[in-house]
Amino acid sequence: MQLILDKLKLRYSRRNTEIVKWKDDTGGKVIGCLPMYFPEEFVHAAGLLPVTLFGDDGPIAHANRHLMTNACGAVRGTFEDLLLGKYDDLDGVAAVLICDQVRFFFQVWSLDHEFDFFHQMWRPFNIDQSSRPFLLNELKRLKSALEEFTGNAITPDKLCESIRLFNETRSLMRALNDIRKTRPGLLKASDLVKAIAAGMIMPKEEYNSILKELITQTRDSDYESGEKPKVMVCGHPCGMPEEEILDLIEEMGAVIVGDDFFTGSRYFSVDVPCSGDPVEAYADFLLNLIPCTTYHYPQNWIGQDRSISTYGDYVADHVRENGIQGVILLREMYCDPFDLEFVMLKKKLEERNIVHITLNTGHEAGSLETQRTRIQGYLEMLNC
Amino acid sequence: MIVAGVDIGSQTSKAVVLKGDNIYRSALFPTGTDLYAVARKVVENAAQELGHTFDDIQRIVATGYGRVSVPFAADTMSEITCNAVGAYHFYPDARVIVDIGGQDSKAIKLNDEGKVVNFAMNDKCAAGTGRFLEVAAETLGVSVAELAALSRRSGNRIRISSTCTVFAQTEIVSLIARRTPQEDIAAGLHESIVSRVYGLVNSIGPGDTGRVVMTGGVARNDAIVSLLANAMKREITVPEDPQIVTAFGAALVARSRVGSE
Numbered sequence: 001m002q003l004i005l006d007k008l009k010l011r012y013s014r015r016n017t018e019i020v021k022w023k024d025d026t027g028g029k030v031i032g033c034l035p036m037y038f039p040e041e042f043v044h045a046a047g048l049l050p051v052t053l054f055g056d057d058g059p060i061a062h063a064n065r066h067l068m069t070n071a072c073g074a075v076r077g078t079f080e081d082l083l084l085g086k087y088d089d090l091d092g093v094a095a096v097l098i099c100d101q102v103r104f105f106f107q108v109w110s111l112d113h114e115f116d117f118f119h120q121m122w123r124p125f126n127i128d129q130s131s132r133p134f135l136l137n138e139l140k141r142l143k144s145a146l147e148e149f150t151g152n153a154i155t156p157d158k159l160c161e162s163i164r165l166f167n168e169t170r171s172l173m174r175a176l177n178d179i180r181k182t183r184p185g186l187l188k189a190s191d192l193v194k195a196i197a198a199g200m201i202m203p204k205e206e207y208n209s210i211l212k213e214l215i216t217q218t219r220d221s222d223y224e225s226g227e228k229p230k231v232m233v234c235g236h237p238c239g240m241p242e243e244e245i246l247d248l249i250e251e252m253g254a255v256i257v258g259d260d261f262f263t264g265s266r267y268f269s270v271d272v273p274c275s276g277d278p279v280e281a282y283a284d285f286l287l288n289l290i291p292c293t294t295y296h297y298p299q300n301w302i303g304q305d306r307s308i309s310t311y312g313d314y315v316a317d318h319v320r321e322n323g324i325q326g327v328i329l330l331r332e333m334y335c336d337p338f339d340l341e342f343v344m345l346k347k348k349l350e351e352r353n354i355v356h357i358t359l360n361t362g363h364e365a366g367s368l369e370t371q372r373t374r375i376q377g378y379l380e381m382l383n384c
Numbered sequence: 385m386i387v388a389g390v391d392i393g394s395q396t397s398k399a400v401v402l403k404g405d406n407i408y409r410s411a412l413f414p415t416g417t418d419l420y421a422v423a424r425k426v427v428e429n430a431a432q433e434l435g436h437t438f439d440d441i442q443r444i445v446a447t448g449y450g451r452v453s454v455p456f457a458a459d460t461m462s463e464i465t466c467n468a469v470g471a472y473h474f475y476p477d478a479r480v481i482v483d484i485g486g487q488d489s490k491a492i493k494l495n496d497e498g499k500v501v502n503f504a505m506n507d508k509c510a511a512g513t514g515r516f517l518e519v520a521a522e523t524l525g526v527s528v529a530e531l532a533a534l535s536r537r538s539g540n541r542i543r544i545s546s547t548c549t550v551f552a553q554t555e556i557v558s559l560i561a562r563r564t565p566q567e568d569i570a571a572g573l574h575e576s577i578v579s580r581v582y583g584l585v586n587s588i589g590p591g592d593t594g595r596v597v598m599t600g601g602v603a604r605n606d607a608i609v610s611l612l613a614n615a616m617k618r619e620i621t622v623p624e625d626p627q628i629v630t631a632f633g634a635a636l637v638a639r640s641r642v643g644s645e
Contacts, residue, residue, distance in 0.1 A: 360507055369449055370488065374505060377464030381500050 001217040004210060005191045008198040012054075015201045016086045019051060022203065023089065029150075031117060032087055034078060034095035034102060035238040036262045037289070038121070039142060039282055041272065043094070044204070045154045045162040046146040052200035053078050053087070054240050066108065072334040073362040074239035075101045082113055092117025092149065094142075098238060098294045099337050117149045126296045127287060135283045143279065159278040166272070169204050172211040173268035179218050181257050181322060184230055186223045189256035190246040193263040197240060200267070225255075229382045232258035232319055234345075235330030235361070237266075237293050237338055242330075242361055244368055249328060252375045254382075258318055266290065290314060293341040311341050312348025319354055326355040326382050328375075333362035355382055385642055386434075388427050388441045389634025391463065392419055392450025395486025395514065396601065398628050399426040401434050401441065402635040409433035410628040419453035427456075445638040447630055449488075461637055463630050464492055464503050470633025471597045472498035474623055479594025482585055482612065482620070483630070484577075484602035486514045491585040494594075502588040506580070513577075514602045516549045520573045523556045524566055531570050532607040538571035552576065577602075578611040585616065596620045599629040 011018060019030050031043050032053045043050035055077020063071075063080040071079075081087060092115045097103040103120075110118045121138050124131040143154050173196055180187045195214070199207045231254045233246070240263055249256060259265055269290045273281040291297075291314040319327060327349060331338060342358075349356045357378040359371055390399045397415045402408045411429035413422055423446065428438045446457035447466040454460070463483075471481045472494060481492040493502040506513060514528075521531045542564060544552055552573070559569050590596070596618045602608055603626035613620045623629055 370505060373449065373462050373464065373488075376460075377462035377500070377503055380462055380465040381503075 001214065001221055004214040004217065005187075005195055008210065008214075009191065009194040011202060012194045012198040015051070015054065016081075016089070018201060019049075020089050022049060029091040030089070032090040032093045034093070034106065035074065036098060036266070036294075037096045037123065037286060038094060039096075039139065039286075040200075041159060041162040041166050041282070042139070042142055042146055042154060044165070045158040046150045047152045048091070048146070048150065049203060051090075052197070053081070053093070054197060054201075055079070055081050056086075057240070057242070066112075067105065070334045071105065072101055072239070072336075073332055075105050077239075079105060079109070082109060087113070090115065092119070094119040094121065096121045096123050098123065099335075101334075101336065117145070119145050123286065125294070131287055132283055135286055136280060139279050139282055156278050160274060163272045163274060163278055163281070165204050165208075167274065168208055169199055169211070170268040170271055172208055172215065173199065175215050176211065176218065177265065177268070179215070183221075183223065184225045184255040184257050185228065185250075186218065186221060186225065188247070189233065189250060189259065190243040193241060193246070193259075193261055194243070196261075196267060197263040200263075228253055228255045229325045229379060230255055230257045230323065231326050231328055231382075232256070232260070232315065232322075232324045233328045233330060234260040234315055235335075235338060236261055236332050237335060238262045239332060245330065245359060245361060245371060248368065248372055249375055252372065252379055254375075254379050258322055258324055260290075260315065260318075266292070293337040309341065309344035309348045312345040315345065316348055316352045316354055320352075326357075326378070328378070329356060329358045330361045331358050333360060335362075385639065386431075386436055386440050386442055387635050387638035387642060388430065388444045389466065389631040389636070389638055390423050390427050390444060390446050390448075390454060390457065391466065391628075391631035391634060392423055392446065392448040392454065393463075393485050394449055394488070396627065397422045397426045397448070397450070398631040399423075399430040400628055400631040400635045401427065401430040401436065402632070402639060403434055403436075407434070408632070408635070410625065410631065412627060415450065419450040420455065423450070423454045424456070443638040443642045445634040445641070447634045458638070459641065461634060464490060464500060464505075466633035466637060467599060467630040468492050468494055468498065468500045468633065469636050470629040470631070471599060471623070473632065473636055474629070475595050475597055475621060477595045478597045478621075480585065480588075480590045480596045480618075482581060482596065482598045482603075483600040484514060484581060484598070484608070485600040489513050489581055489584060489600075489602075491581070491588045491590070493588045493590060504584050504587045506584060514600070516552065516577055517573065517602065517605070519549050519553055520556060520570075523553050524560070524569060526566070526570075528605070531573070532605045534567045534570035535574045535607040538565070538567040540565075540568050541571035541575055542568045544569075544572040544576040574605075574607050574611055578608060578615055581608075581612060582615040585612075590616070592618075598622050599626045601627050603627075 030049045040050035060076045060080050062083040063076050095106045272285040291311040297310045386403050388401045398412045400410045409430050411426045413426050444457045445459045446454035447461050447463045451460040471478045483490045489506045491504050495501050521528045598620050603622045
């Protein structure tokens, strides 16, 4: 089991060289997709390999010259990689404009680096009656752009086939996550996020077969879960959470049994419907994802004395339904969507008596030792 | 029953050796770089003060940032919990604790049973900590104790705009060059630290009932205590020896765990 996890982690860490190898082996083309929610199935149906772009978490030496100081880690990290030439082997890049930072800086990408294919997809922030036709139009625009770039028609059959393949990936990821929930501690949270992220950079056909073997071996493990406080970790809406923080939480005696990461539940919780017109089905999929801080729910802002947070309710329900003792919020510095939701989320957790703590994370976010004290203090609160 | 708590802080290491319910002695040394050696030394000294030896101690709990470097401790516990246990022992009506140590500051909220229900720590840098005052005092060429006295004599408190310790030092040098009176600079520094700590306290939702207790080395600075009390519009209680409260809490935890295994 650990051998497979280590192999997936290695594939993730060598993600840029993996692209070169895949191109050499297949002669195919690769499109880099910024996190998150990019319709990878459309890219796949066009005969291309979609890979999610995760920035490096090392020091930012070049991007800071171009970015304002309150750019988030995901924006800085990916832009740094772009400037370092790590995306030179990509044939194109694409992004759903999930927040203002991505909207601003992704346009800068096209100025700095000429890609054969460059596509920005708009997505409604407010979920209301006008959202669906808008989104449908954007998906059709993406489909046309990909068809023009490749010369390949994305037929309904092809798109359905790709959706089925990606649904299988999500289903396998959910199965792995279920094992994590029912046998706490068997899978380290830091291993799991990397194993999930590996699926975003590898061809799904290959990844799915590896994941099936991993699930078999994990189910066969004779590991016995101990009695440890179970926590859910939220935050880092689109980036890779820091491995050190996840390890620290589990080293300090808790076990992470739920998360809300893009490299976790957010990616695999919902399937794309396979019936009817696949483009329309995809629009419905994007409108019915689990609540997200990058979406706005206008009804939440009506009224002075109401405490409504769709996202907060989702987190609180998840905690209650899974016997989880507390929530650790990873508040990535300069993440606007999460910051905007943060106050309502905290209020909701307080209302529902869910013990929680906030850890500020991200580039240059402070020493691990002070995080150790916060986590230990928090777990002692849970145990008292 | 003899137990001990040892609190290895960034600047100072403290130990309390507790005999029975209320007989205790404490010791305190600068932490330095050899955490194991100072932990051993500070516990031995406190034990000797009580007329005992290190080997007489039945259980030791380590806390503070250096808690993981105390191999002879049976357990480690965060300074948040230990501080709460210690303060609640001395003041059962304590509901808010403000602890300002060498390189961190904390605000802790307790419920009626003394359980921690919320806490906050300073982020990232030394602003709002004892180290901030030390650096400022060094720059002004006075001791930390003199800094508080200077502050009280100020007639025109100036504003120190930098919240970063290093930048504040630069700002002080600039103020000195402009012949700003030392008293006014000192008062501005105290105001600066209190504004940071006050923000921290507010972030835990301190409520308006129960006792506010201030611990840690900076609690000896009555100018800080007075300014914070004014900001909070609450009285603040400072224990007789505010620096050992966390180590005392660790000793109480050790006592509660004797024979638990």
